[in-house]
Amino acid sequence: MTPHIVVLGSTNMDLVAYVERAPRRGETVTGRAFRTFPGGKGANQAVAAARAGATVSMIGAVGTDGFGGRLRAALEHSGVDTDLLRTVEGASGTAHIVVDDEGGNAIVVVPGANAALTGLTHGDEALITCADLLLLQLETPLDGVLAAARYARDHGVRTVLTPAPAQSLPPELLDAVDLLVANEHEAAALTGATDPRTAAHKLLDQVPDVVVTLGAEGCLYATRGAEPVTVPAPRVTAVDTTGAGDTFVGALAAALGEGRPLPSALAWASSAAALSVGRPGAAASMPYRTEIDAEAEARA
Structure with a gap:
């Protein structure tokens, strides 16, 4: 059965400059190219999940x-339903991104229209009720994220939260989350622990399942009552890491919605992320299901 995933989150236009190295404070550098890509953590995860085979x-x-x-x-071109994507007066969200020759990036996000997402409409609630899984991030107002998480919990819908950009989170939000997927920096910001295993252990006090992504080293999966498990990532040459984390989460959501066990779903999602970093852009780099299956099979 094809899973139905609902994403509540940001939509931004990514304005990307490619440079040999990122400028230091007060410094000007010359870029070699500039491109615009549809993005935003919410939209990116939605596209990734749709391309990975979910509704x-x-x-x-x-x-x-x-x-x-x-x-x-x-979004519509990638098969994402936008019936409940609001249009509000004023500017859309934008992300201003510098990508260096090693594939690293630095990002400034200007929320724009995303700031309007402060709560749920009746249509939003009806949509979440019918979902197999809800994806959340933190590029939209926390009030709206909390309302969605609570509503999903009250209606038995599995909720996955990406705590980015990192910020202090109220206990009532974490109490409504089933799976937290954070990178090393976000996990450290939430717990004060720089060691991923220590951070994951602390997060398990509030969330039943935790994944800490480790970049080229893969990810760490921790669940209550068991030893953490490291899932390695495929070795690839990075062209642009923008959106790799969102690719990972979107593919992971599709796999979980199909009923795959978490360790298997994490390995499959890692294959999706590996494909994305070999291409420029965020949503533009995200692979389709047939590509992910082929990559996962090749590395099995």
Whole structure:
């Protein structure tokens, strides 16, 4: 059965400059290229999950500027349902990204229309009720994220949270989350522990399942009552790591929605992320299911 995933989150236009190295404070460097890509953590995860084979619906907001229509069209082109994607007066969200020659990036996000996502409509609630899984991030107001998590918990819908950008989270939000997927920096920010295993152990006090992504080293999976497990990542040459984490989460959601055990789902999602870092852009780099299956099979 094809899982139905609902994503509540941001939609941004990514404005990407490619440079040999990122500028230091007060420094100007010359870039070699500039491109625009539809993005935003919410939209990225929605596209990744749809390309990975899930039925996906997006709850979010775009502006009335020129970017708004492009963002909506990009989601629809990837098969994401946008019936509940609001259009609000003003600018759409933007992300200003510098990508260096090693594939690393630095990002400034300007929320724009995403700031309007402060709560749920009746339509949003009905959509979440019918979902197999809800994906959440933190690029939209915390009030809306908390409302969605609580509603999903009260209606038995599995909830996955990416705590990015990292910030202090209220206990009532973590209490409503089934799986937390954080990178090393986010896990450290939430717990004060720089060691991923220590951070994961602390997070298990509030969340039943935790994944800490480790970049090229793969990810660490921890669940209550068991020893943490490291799932290695495929070795690849990175072109652009923008959106790799969202690719991982979207593919993971699709796999979990199909009923795969978490360790198997993590390995499959790692194959998706490995494919994405070999291509430029965020949503533009995300692989389709047939590509992920082929990559996972090749590395099995």
